[in-house]
Amino acid sequence: MDFLRPAGWEEALAAKAEHPAAVPIAGGTDVMVEINFDHRRPEYLMDLNRVGDLYEWEVGEDAVRLGACVPYARIMEHLRAELPGLALASHTVASPQIRNRGGVGGNLGTASPAGDAHPALLAAGAEVEAESVRGARRIPIDAFYTGVKRNALAPDELIRAVHVKKADGPQQYSKVGTRNAMVIAVCAFGLALHPETRTVRTGIGSAAPTPVRARAAEEFLNAALEEGGLWDNGKAVVPSLAQRFADLCAAACDPIDDVRGTAGYRRHAVGVMARRTLTWTWESYRGARRTTEGAA
Amino acid sequence: MRIDFTVNGRPREADDVWEGESLLYVLRERLGLPGSKNACEQGECGSCTVRLDGVPVCSCLVAAGQVQGREVVTVEGLADLAGQRSRGAVARPGEDTGLSPLQQAFLDAGAVQCGFCTPGLLVAADEMLERHPDPSDADIREALSGNLCRCTGYEKIMDAVRLAAARRAERG
Ligand SMILES: Cc1cc2nc3c(=O)[nH]c(=O)nc-3n(C[C@H](O)[C@H](O)[C@H](O)COP(=O)(O)OP(=O)(O)OC[C@H]3O[C@@H](n4cnc5c(N)ncnc54)[C@H](O)[C@@H]3O)c2cc1C
Ligand code: FES
Numbered sequence: 373m374d375f376l377r378p379a380g381w382e383e384a385l386a387a388k389a390e391h392p393a394a395v396p397i398a399g400g401t402d403v404m405v406e407i408n409f410d411h412r413r414p415e416y417l418m419d420l421n422r423v424g425d426l427y428e429w430e431v432g433e434d435a436v437r438l439g440a441c442v443p444y445a446r447i448m449e450h451l452r453a454e455l456p457g458l459a460l461a462s463h464t465v466a467s468p469q470i471r472n473r474g475g476v477g478g479n480l481g482t483a484s485p486a487g488d489a490h491p492a493l494l495a496a497g498a499e500v501e502a503e504s505v506r507g508a509r510r511i512p513i514d515a516f517y518t519g520v521k522r523n524a525l526a527p528d529e530l531i532r533a534v535h536v537k538k539a540d541g542p543q544q545y546s547k548v549g550t551r552n553a554m555v556i557a558v559c560a561f562g563l564a565l566h567p568e569t570r571t572v573r574t575g576i577g578s579a580a581p582t583p584v585r586a587r588a589a590e591e592f593l594n595a596a597l598e599e600g601g602l603w604d605n606g607k608a609v610v611p612s613l614a615q616r617f618a619d620l621c622a623a624a625c626d627p628i629d630d631v632r633g634t635a636g637y638r639r640h641a642v643g644v645m646a647r648r649t650l651t652w653t654w655e656s657y658r659g660a661r662r663t664t665e666g667a668a
Numbered sequence: 669m670r671i672d673f674t675v676n677g678r679p680r681e682a683d684d685v686w687e688g689e690s691l692l693y694v695l696r697e698r699l700g701l702p703g704s705k706n707a708c709e710q711g712e713c714g715s716c717t718v719r720l721d722g723v724p725v726c727s728c729l730v731a732a733g734q735v736q737g738r739e740v741v742t743v744e745g746l747a748d749l750a751g752q753r754s755r756g757a758v759a760r761p762g763e764d765t766g767l768s769p770l771q772q773a774f775l776d777a778g779a780v781q782c783g784f785c786t787p788g789l790l791v792a793a794d795e796m797l798e799r800h801p802d803p804s805d806a807d808i809r810e811a812l813s814g815n816l817c818r819c820t821g822y823e824k825i826m827d828a829v830r831l832a833a834a835r836r837a838e839r840g
């Protein structure tokens with residue numbers, strides 16, 4: 373094994389081009405487990421810790437450009453207002469020690485259906501900035517997950533940053549597990565209200581071969597909210613509407629039975645989380661509307 | 669490969685390090701610092717917790733090559749670190765500072781049974797007390813949520829951290 377230590381981004385791209393089989397290591401919280409247990413013996417390990425700009429983020433007009441290696445702990449601390457869904461999801465990852473090292477770039481690199489960043493990114497709307505010596509491109513998050521632990525990166529590409537849309541409304545993240553800390557999701561659900569475009573977006577984790585959106589549920593809810601004039605009149609989402617949305621979210625799952633839970637349980641739990649997160653975010657939207665209108 | 673880094677304030681070097689080796693292995697097997705414990709090697713138990721450039725991490729998940737030129741503090745360095753904090757100065761080389769106040773509190777509160785989890789808990793709790801000198805129970809639980817103990821049931825550990833914070837407040 374060889375240990376590559378690029379001192380900057382260009383050097384990292386050159387090294388990856390020369391050794392496409394090189395395994396990047398950021399926080400190491402996935403890679404080192406595999407090496408410690410002999411599940412992986414890469415020819416080259418490529419340390420990203422020295423590539424400083426991967427640890428930075430910029431808050432732009434519409435989106436946050438989040439460096440690939442920014443640890444979850446930083447996201448929780450500094451980006452709660454701009455990226456509430458991702459900050460909530462980050463807080464559910466493992467433990468403080470893991471959150472101090474691991475980040476979204478590594479979560480995307482692993483592309484596990486159980487990764488906690490994914491439902492939040494799907495719900496918020498995001499693009500992955502991938503680059504190689506051949507050039508840079510933006511991969512829409514919906515096109516990034518290509519199979520179980522597979523993603524759209526080419527062998528010579530690295531993730532430089534993730535562009536996540538800034539929240540324009542309430543967001544929630546919900547995760548089912550056996551306890552509060554150190555739990556890989558049995559299943560998870562992210563939901564974001566986008567009042568500016570009058571749309572709702574979702575993300576489902578651990579209940580299909582890849583992280584997925586519940587598109588039919590989104591379309592149904594978008595139409596129902598529009599039809600009832602709910603974005604304007606600020607009325608409550610009636611239980612039958614929430615239930616129909618929940619059923620459609622459960623139907624979007626394609627889960628398996630495994631040690632963490634059965635397929636049936638996962639489908640049920642996703643429905644419950646969908647209903648709850650919709651209620652929480654919608655109530656918070658109505659509350660905010662009342663305050664702004666009251667103040668106006 | 670060869671790794672040069674700082675451990676508990678002293679420059680150290682490790683030779684013939686395998687590229688896939690963890691920081692935990694280097695500390696225990698190459699530098700003779702067995703304080704950090706190896707229990708799971710997969711980030712689940714926290715007994716290998718050290719500080720890397722000040723931040724608590726699982727040393728079993730840090731590749732040795734990643735610590736080149738960086739600073740690590742292990743449980744063996746906690747007494748020196750506490751000494752530096754209280755004197756605001758660097759400890760004199762060779763000075764035997766014994767136990768840190770937090771380590772003493774763990775003993776006094778009966779928070780140590782088999783002791784396997786203790787080094788990791790000490791490093792994590794010590795860092796938390798730097799950030800929250802007067803921690804709530806929620807602060808303590810959150811900071812220690814990545815450290816497993818199979819013996820104590822955690823209550824005595826909570827007591828120990830509260831005791832250390834209270835003693836520090838008394839001393840001012
Ligand atoms: C005890 C424990 C508990 C965990 N709990 C959770 C949990 O609750 N939720 C969760 O989502 N995850 C969990 N994980 C998994 C892991 O912490 C996350 O997936 C984390 O986001 C990985 O980030 P990292 O920086 O440590 O990645 P690394 O291990 O460094 O890398 C992961 C993968 O991504 C690739 N990679 C990294 N950076 C880049 C880049 N810039 N470009 C291209 N490829 C890249 C690597 O080559 C590797 O294949 C847990 C892990 C452990 C050990
Ligand atoms: S040995 Fe590192 S967390 Fe258990």
Ligand code: FES
Pocket residue numbers: 779780781782783784785786816817818819820
């Ligand atoms: S004292 Fe034995 S594991 Fe904690």
